[in-house]
Amino acid sequence: MTDLPLVLELTILVLAALLGFEVISKVPTMLHTPLMSGANFIHGIVIVGAILVLGTADDSFTKVVGFAALVLATANVVGGWFVTDRMLGMFKRRPEPKRDEADG
Amino acid sequence: MISDPDVLTLLYLVTIVCFVVALKFLSSPRHARKGNWVGGAGMLLAIGTTLLIDGLENWAFMVPGLALGGAVGLVGARTVRMTAMPQMVAVFNGVGGGAAALVALAEWHDALDPVWDETLSIVLSALIGSISFAGSVVAFAKLQELVSGRPIVFPGQNIVNVLVLGGAAVLGIVALAGVEEQWVLYSLIALASLFGVMFVLPIGGADMPVVISLLNAFTGLAASATGFVLDSTVLIVSGMLVGAAGTLLTLLMAKAMNRSVANVLFGAFGQVRTAAAGARADDGRTVRATTPEDVAVQLGFARKAIVVPGYGMAVAQAQHDVRQLADVLEEKGVEVKYAIHPVAGRMPGHMNVLLAEANVPYTQLFEMDEINPEFPQADVAIVIGANDVTNPAARSDPGSPIYGMPILDVDKAASVVVLKRSMNPGFAGIDNELYLDPKTTMLFGDAKDSVLKLISAVKNN
Numbered sequence: 001m002t003d004l005p006l007v008l009e010l011t012i013l014v015l016a017a018l019l020g021f022e023v024i025s026k027v028p029t030m031l032h033t034p035l036m037s038g039a040n041f042i043h044g045i046v047i048v049g050a051i052l053v054l055g056t057a058d059d060s061f062t063k064v065v066g067f068a069a070l071v072l073a074t075a076n077v078v079g080g081w082f083v084t085d086r087m088l089g090m091f092k093r094r095p096e097p098k099r100d101e102a103d104g
Numbered sequence: 105m106i107s108d109p110d111v112l113t114l115l116y117l118v119t120i121v122c123f124v125v126a127l128k129f130l131s132s133p134r135h136a137r138k139g140n141w142v143g144g145a146g147m148l149l150a151i152g153t154t155l156l157i158d159g160l161e162n163w164a165f166m167v168p169g170l171a172l173g174g175a176v177g178l179v180g181a182r183t184v185r186m187t188a189m190p191q192m193v194a195v196f197n198g199v200g201g202g203a204a205a206l207v208a209l210a211e212w213h214d215a216l217d218p219v220w221d222e223t224l225s226i227v228l229s230a231l232i233g234s235i236s237f238a239g240s241v242v243a244f245a246k247l248q249e250l251v252s253g254r255p256i257v258f259p260g261q262n263i264v265n266v267l268v269l270g271g272a273a274v275l276g277i278v279a280l281a282g283v284e285e286q287w288v289l290y291s292l293i294a295l296a297s298l299f300g301v302m303f304v305l306p307i308g309g310a311d312m313p314v315v316i317s318l319l320n321a322f323t324g325l326a327a328s329a330t331g332f333v334l335d336s337t338v339l340i341v342s343g344m345l346v347g348a349a350g351t352l353l354t355l356l357m358a359k360a361m362n363r364s365v366a367n368v369l370f371g372a373f374g375q376v377r378t379a380a381a382g383a384r385a386d387d388g389r390t391v392r393a394t395t396p397e398d399v400a401v402q403l404g405f406a407r408k409a410i411v412v413p414g415y416g417m418a419v420a421q422a423q424h425d426v427r428q429l430a431d432v433l434e435e436k437g438v439e440v441k442y443a444i445h446p447v448a449g450r451m452p453g454h455m456n457v458l459l460a461e462a463n464v465p466y467t468q469l470f471e472m473d474e475i476n477p478e479f480p481q482a483d484v485a486i487v488i489g490a491n492d493v494t495n496p497a498a499r500s501d502p503g504s505p506i507y508g509m510p511i512l513d514v515d516k517a518a519s520v521v522v523l524k525r526s527m528n529p530g531f532a533g534i535d536n537e538l539y540l541d542p543k544t545t546m547l548f549g550d551a552k553d554s555v556l557k558l559i560s561a562v563k564n565n
Contacts, residue, residue: 003335006332009337013340020345020347021351021352024348028132029452034130034140037193037196039346039349043200046204047203057210069206069210070166070203073199082182087186088140091466094465
């Protein structure tokens with residue numbers, strides 16, 4: 001990837017932190033669990049790193065490590081997204097028509 | 105095939121925008137789900153873009169890796185129970201942190217004479233990622249009750265922890281000083297993992313909301329550090345967004361318990377509380393046990409009832425039955441509201457998700473500050489598996505370990521019914537003054553059984 005100067009990367013980091021605090025402080029308490037699992041999904045972006053490591057590996061050590069990283073990161077991305085979607089689908093303004101559910 | 109780095113960076117910028125929009129949409133439950141789709145699209149774009157980078161090899165590993173991870177994630181997400189959500193979040197924190205540490209390990213292996221800032225990024229990514237991974241494993245084991253949820257402590261624990269973390273830091277400095285041996289990072293990862301285990305072990309179940317949030321922040325920061333290793337803006341920004349989210353939640357949770365984050369992490373709270381509880385004198389007041397039938401009569405005369413759910417409701421999987429009870433009461437003309445304490449349960453927002461699962465409309469759920477002024481007008485407060493967050497000692501007894509913690513003013517209701525398994529003190533290990541209050545009655549038993557009995561008693565009333 002582009003070799004950015006360190007100071008520029010730090011600038012981006014700090015701005016991202018400020019943006020993150022700003023956006024996330026608007027999330028209501030009610031949605032804090034979906035926020036956590038949504039954040040879980042987003043840190044799955046480390047999958048980009050895993051793909052790069054595995055895709056450029058040229059010895060077996062790096063291949064094994066890259067493969068393990070890829071499996072973990074993919075599970076992170078896929079699981080994080082689906083669980084967040086499932087949860088957010090449950091938040092309703094009004095109750096659905098009554099149904100007798102057998103829970104357990 | 106993409107070979108132009110500018111094109112790459114621009115495509116990743118679109119991903120960043122998608123993630124920010126996804127978080128922005130979370131400010132309202134009406135748009136939140138749409139936001140998650142936007143975030144998902146951003147992630148697909150980032151993955152697709154990365155896979156199309158020129159010159160990538162090892163497809164024989166890549167495709168199975170994606171398939172295996174995807175299958176595991178999908179099955180996990182589809183089958184997990186809502187009551188097990190805290191464990192699930194712990195697992196995802198762990199795998200994210202683990203992936204970041206592994207990427208750092210591979211980069212260290214391949215690095216040829218790295219410059220200092222590359223080494224520093226690798227060290228941080230490995231350090232934070234390993235702490236997050238190992239800490240999450242322990243948090244998962246505690247939440248899943250594979251190990252005791254109570255604090256596990258031994259003398260000199262904090263000193264040992266400082267030594268372990270200090271050792272990892274020294275190894276980091278060794279790496280920075282130019283010792284590019286493989287063992288340096290191996291040892292660093294081992295020590296950081298040990299620290300991750302040690303720092304979560306002494307933390308009790310009731311403090312889990314703080315720990316889960318903190319581990320969430322760590323994983324984000326680890327991803328961000330990985331971004332510095334790979335010079336990837338999308339990793340730096342996305343990781344930091346998660347870092348900010350986790351940090352904010354950590355601070356909110358600690359504030360809701362009126363404790364500093366340091367106190368939660370290093371205080372081994374359970375121990376302190378038990379000692380304080382033993383010192384209290386018994387003044388002869390007793391608890392009054394009641395029956396479902398009596399409670400049904402009491403509820404029959406009520407105009408307004410406030411339900412206070414806690415971790416006990418989650419353990420008993422009673423959320424659907426609680427909603428049914430509320431439905432039955434509403435049919436009888438009782439106004440029902442739910443009071444949600446910020447740290448009820450084992451993770452931020454835990455109760456909201458459970459009640460949403462049981463089809464309780466979120467307009468019926470009220471945060472502490474909203475609902476507290478309403479308790480004096482409530483005829484009955486029904487406490488289901490909540491304990492510390494209702495203890496009036498937090499307001500009145502400066503000697504209590506939880507003094508100063510904001511609580512739900514349950515004791516201000518005209519009468520209180522507490523559904524509880526037994527008189528065993530909860531995680532706090534302290535007596536709850538509320539149970540001795542003359543207007544409080546206790547309905548002992550499993551929360552689910554008690555609620556089911558209450559439903560039929562109210563129907564027959």
